[in-house]
Amino acid sequence: MKKFLTFLLLNVFLFYGYKSLSARPGVDEIINKANKVAYYEGEDGRATVEMTITDSQGRKRERGFEILRLDLTDGGEQKYYVYFKDPPDVRDMVYMVWKHLNRDDDRWMYLPALDLVRRIAASDKRSSFVGSHFAYEDISGRNPSDDKHELLEETDDMYVLKSTPKD
DSSP: OHHHHHHHHHHHHHHHHHHHHHTSOOHHHHHHHHHHHHHTSSSSEEEEEEEEEEOTTSOEEEEEEEEEEEESSTTSOEEEEEEEEESTTTTTOEEEEEEOSSSOOEEEEEETTTTEEEEEOGGGTTSBSTTSSOBHHHHHOOOGGGEEEEEEEEOSSOEEEEEEEOO
16 A cells, blocks of 8 residues: 555656646747737836936936837737937937837937938937937837847846847
8 A cells, every 4th residue: 555655646747747848838938929929918008217327337327217018919010119308318219119029119309409300211220219228129129030039047036137138
């Protein structure tokens, strides 16, 4: 009886242990789920952002803005509007993105001091966003297929991934 119980417990452990190993998500699944949660969860979205930009000499610049996200299709096309509030030299500046599923996103920047709308080319999407370390594409998201992803570490609570641009 003792041998049978040991055998049964070993088989249950092996079966469920194997099942949990096989249920672990792959890197692409982790990336796609994180992208969905970060950029597509819920109905539309709104965020108030206070950004502090510190240069190499320790000087600080502040930026205050609102981000509005309008979902046009479920898990797909979106419009982002970033309205700058502070400081006065960027007040009323607007950054707008129209996200598309199967082609480059459209991006524009309205500069009120010049009363000018400037189109941001797809090739400039990795340029500095208002003098910060952020790129334009950091605001509205980046297509996960533009990067190579590696799983560096996995714990019960988190995954540590490394994403490197393909180009």
